[in-house]
Amino acid sequence: MKVNGFLKTETAKPKVNGNHSLQNIDYPAHDMIGDNHVATSLETPMRKDAFLLSDEQKMLIIEDKFRDIMNVLGLDLTDDSLNGTPHRVAKMFVKEIFSGLNPENKPKISVFENKFKYGEMLVEKNINLNSTCEHHFLPIVGKAHVAYVASGQVVGLSKINRVVDYFARRPQVQERLTVQIANELKRILKTEDVAVIIDAKHLCVSSRGIQDEGSSTITAEYGGVFKDQRRKEEFLKYLSLNV
Ligand SMILES: [Zn+2]
Numbered sequence: 375m376k377v378n379g380f381l382k383t384e385t386a387k388p389k390v391n392g393n394h395s396l397q398n399i400d401y402p403a404h405d406m407i408g409d410n411h412v413a414t415s416l417e418t419p420m421r422k423d424a425f426l427l428s429d430e431q432k433m434l435i436i437e438d439k440f441r442d443i444m445n446v447l448g449l450d451l452t453d454d455s456l457n458g459t460p461h462r463v464a465k466m467f468v469k470e471i472f473s474g475l476n477p478e479n480k481p482k483i484s485v486f487e488n489k490f491k492y493g494e495m496l497v498e499k500n501i502n503l504n505s506t507c508e509h510h511f512l513p514i515v516g517k518a519h520v521a522y523v524a525s526g527q528v529v530g531l532s533k534i535n536r537v538v539d540y541f542a543r544r545p546q547v548q549e550r551l552t553v554q555i556a557n558e559l560k561r562i563l564k565t566e567d568v569a570v571i572i573d574a575k576h577l578c579v580s581s582r583g584i585q586d587e588g589s590s591t592i593t594a595e596y597g598g599v600f601k602d603q604r605r606k607e608e609f610l611k612y613l614s615l616n617v
Contacts, residue, residue, distance in 0.1 A: 408509035409583065411576075413547040416554070418475065425476065429468050436464035471506055474543030481536040483562050485527040495605070497521045497612045498534045507578045508545030516574025516590065518555065521609045523599055525565035534559070548572055548593045556595040566598030569609055 427435070441460040444451060451457050473479050498520045505514040518538045541554045556570040571594045580587045599605045 433464040474540045483533045488524045505542035510578035512577040519571045521569045523567040552593040569600040
């Protein structure tokens with residue numbers, strides 16, 4: 375299958391001066407952005423041609439490139455334990471951990487009329503969250519907590535988990551993930567009264583760089599009535615979080 379010709383972005387490559395020793399590589403400024411975990415936009419930065427290739431074509435290219443990476447690292451790909459790895463990684467990227475890049479995989483959520491006229495806040499807490507840091511491609515693992523006050527529409531509880539999971543299955547920064555989940559729930563529920571808190575560990579912080587295993591990162595987005603201190607405190611009390 376002829377699928378080359380795409381993905382020819384040269385912008386992210388460091389400039390190499392003279393020979394290929396590390397000292398001579400002039401790293402660009404966005405290396406610093408990455409290590410400080412700064413996001414540049416609320417939308418996941420995507421290329422216009424992101425979906426011209428099929429999933430199968432993407433998997434073939436990624437498999438090929440990942441084999442190159444392993445070869446460069448000096449790994450022996452004829453070893454039985456390693457020879458299936460490029461294919462496994464390619465499939466995992468496209469079909470699993472980054473499947474949330476494709477809008478076709480967005481969960482279709484139906485809403486119901488709030489027949490019970492339940493007017494208090496509904497809290498869905500301890501939603502499992504598995505995402506990937508877009509600066510280091512290492513896991514972000516934690517919990518999401520979501521609350522909303524229904525405007526007249528409600529959703530099945532498991533649907534909230536599916537929205538969290540969809541946006542988590544992308545290369546992410548935690549702040550953007552938090553806001554993307556909140557915005558999607560506001561859109562589905564037709565209300566601004568949505569709050570999202572994420573409490574997560576970043577493996578790029580615990581296993582490399584500063585190597586702080588104890589720390590976790592908490593991000594929050596409060597919309598509508600949750601900007602009110604009393605509502606905010608009520609939500610936090612349900613979570614028993616000291617933030
Ligand atoms: Zn990171």
